[in-house]
Amino acid sequence: MKAAIIGATGYGGAELVRILHQHDYIKQYSVYTSSQVGMKFSESYPQFNQITNEQLKEIDIDKISEEVDVVFMATPSGISNELTPKIFERGLTVIDLSGDLRFKDQDVYETWYKKKASPKDVLQKAVYGLTEINREIVKDAKLIANPGCYPTATILGLYPLLKNVKVDLDSIIIDAKSGASGAGRKASLATSYCEVNENFRIYKVNEHQHIPEIEQALKTVNPELGPIKFNTHLVPMTRGIMATIYCKPLNKMTEKSLRDLYQDFYQNDTFVRVREVGNYPSTKEVYGSNYCDIGITYDERTGWVTIVSVIDNLMKGAAGQAVQNLNVMLGIDEGTGLYGPPLFP
Numbered sequence: 282m283k284a285a286i287i288g289a290t291g292y293g294g295a296e297l298v299r300i301l302h303q304h305d306y307i308k309q310y311s312v313y314t315s316s317q318v319g320m321k322f323s324e325s326y327p328q329f330n331q332i333t334n335e336q337l338k339e340i341d342i343d344k345i346s347e348e349v350d351v352v353f354m355a356t357p358s359g360i361s362n363e364l365t366p367k368i369f370e371r372g373l374t375v376i377d378l379s380g381d382l383r384f385k386d387q388d389v390y391e392t393w394y395k396k397k398a399s400p401k402d403v404l405q406k407a408v409y410g411l412t413e414i415n416r417e418i419v420k421d422a423k424l425i426a427n428p429g430c431y432p433t434a435t436i437l438g439l440y441p442l443l444k445n446v447k448v449d450l451d452s453i454i455i456d457a458k459s460g461a462s463g464a465g466r467k468a469s470l471a472t473s474y475c476e477v478n479e480n481f482r483i484y485k486v487n488e489h490q491h492i493p494e495i496e497q498a499l500k501t502v503n504p505e506l507g508p509i510k511f512n513t514h515l516v517p518m519t520r521g522i523m524a525t526i527y528c529k530p531l532n533k534m535t536e537k538s539l540r541d542l543y544q545d546f547y548q549n550d551t552f553v554r555v556r557e558v559g560n561y562p563s564t565k566e567v568y569g570s571n572y573c574d575i576g577i578t579y580d581e582r583t584g585w586v587t588i589v590s591v592i593d594n595l596m597k598g599a600a601g602q603a604v605q606n607l608n609v610m611l612g613i614d615e616g617t618g619l620y621g622p623p624l625f626p
C-alpha cells in the first residue's frame with residue numbers, strides 16, 4: 282500500500298514519516314509541500330537522512346490519486362476543506378489531522394475556526410477517528426477526521442465515567458496543558474524560546490477551538506451536556522498534554538468502583554492504560570509513544586472525581602492515532618508501527 286503525506290514538513294507530517302518508516306504494510310510513502318517543491322525532505326529534517334531520500338513534490342491531486350491509496354492531510358486548518366473533497370471523490374482514503382472535518386455542523390466550524398467549512402456531504406461521510414470509542418465505524422470508513430490533541434486526552438479521560446455514572450453535568454471542569462510542539466513548527470512569537478522557557482501561560486481562554494469538538498463528542502454520551510468549562514495552558518516542554526478533569530458524581534462512589542469501571546472499559550484497548558490506585562501519569566511516561574495513560578481518584582471527603590489523562594500530542598494526539606485509524610480500516614493489527622515504548626527520561 283502506498284501513502285501520501287501532504288504537509289510532510291510540519292511536525293505532524295514528520296511524525297507520520299517516522300511511524301510509516303517502521304510500518305509493515307505501507308511499502309512506500311511520498312511527501313508533498315506547498316512551499317518547498319524539489320527539496321529533499323531530509324533537508325528539513327536531517328535526522329531522517331538515512332530513513333528517506335524522498336523529494337518533496339507539488340500537491341497535484343490528479344498525480345497523487347494515480348500514485349497512492351491513502352492520503353494523510355497534515356496541513357493547517359482551512360486547507361483540507363479545499364483539497365480533501367477533490368481527493369476523496371477520486372476514490373482515495375483520506376485521514377485528515379486538521380480540524381476541518383471534525384464537525385457535522387458547518388456553522389460550528391465556521392464560528393470557532395473562522396474559516397469556510399467543508400461541503401456538507403463530505404462532512405457527513407467523515408468518521409470521527411477517536412479509535413477506542415469509534416472503532417466499529419472506523420472499520421468501514423474511507424474518510425477520517427482525526428481528533429484534536431486536547432480532545433483525545435479529554436474525551437478518553439471522561440468517556441467511561443459519563444457513560445456509566447450520573448454526573449452533575451455543570452460540575453465538569455477540564456484544565457489542560459500542552460507542550461509547544463502542539464502549535465506546530467511554524468515560527469511564532471508565542472512559541473519562541475524566551476516566551477515559553479521558564480514560563481507557564483494560559484491561552485485562548487473561553488475561545489479554544491477544541492471546546493465544541495469536546496462538546497460534540499461528549500453529547501453523544503449524554504445529549505443533556507451543556508457548555509463545558511475547558512482551558513488550555515502552554516508549558517515549557519516540547520511534547521505532551523495533560524488534561525486534569527474534575528467533576529462530581531450525583532451519587533456516592535468508592536475508589537474501587539471507579540477504578541474497576543475504567544479498567545473494564547479499556548480492558549481491550551492496548552493504547553489506553555489505566556493506573557493503579559494512587560498512581561498518576563506524567564507526560565514523560567508517554568513521550569514519543571501512542572499511549573494515553575489515565576489516573577483517577579474519588580475523594581470521599583468532597584465527593585469529587587479527579588481524572589488525569591496524558592498523551593503525546595504528536596502521537597496519540599495526531600500522527601499515531603492517524604495510523605491507528607488506518608490500521609483499523611485495513612483490518613490489520615491496530616498497533617502496527619505503533620508499539621514503540623515511551624522515550625524516558
Ligand SMILES: NC(=O)C1=CN([C@@H]2O[C@H](COP(=O)(O)OP(=O)(O)OC[C@H]3O[C@@H](n4cnc5c(N)ncnc54)[C@H](OP(=O)(O)O)[C@@H]3O)[C@@H](O)[C@H]2O)C=CC1
Nearest residue numbers: 288290291292293314315316355356379463465466594599
Ligand atoms: N502539532 C500537534 O500536536 C497537532 C496538530 N494537529 C493538527 O495537524 C495539522 C498539522 O499540524 P502540525 O504538523 O503541527 O503543523 P505545522 O505547522 O508543523 O505543519 C503544517 C504543514 O502544512 C503545510 N502547509 C502550510 N500551508 C499550506 C498550504 N496552504 N497548503 C498545503 N500545505 C500547507 C506546511 O508545509 P509546506 O510549507 O511544506 O507545504 C507545514 O509544514 C494542523 O491542522 C494541526 O492543527 C492536530 C493534533 C495535534
Ligand SMILES: CC(=O)N[C@@H](CCC(=O)OP(=O)(O)O)C(=O)O
Nearest residue numbers: 379380429430459460463464490
Ligand atoms: C500548544 C498549542 O498551541 N496547541 C494548539 C493545538 C492546535 C491543534 O491541534 O489544532 P486543531 O486540532 O484545531 O487542528 C492550540 O491550542 O491551538
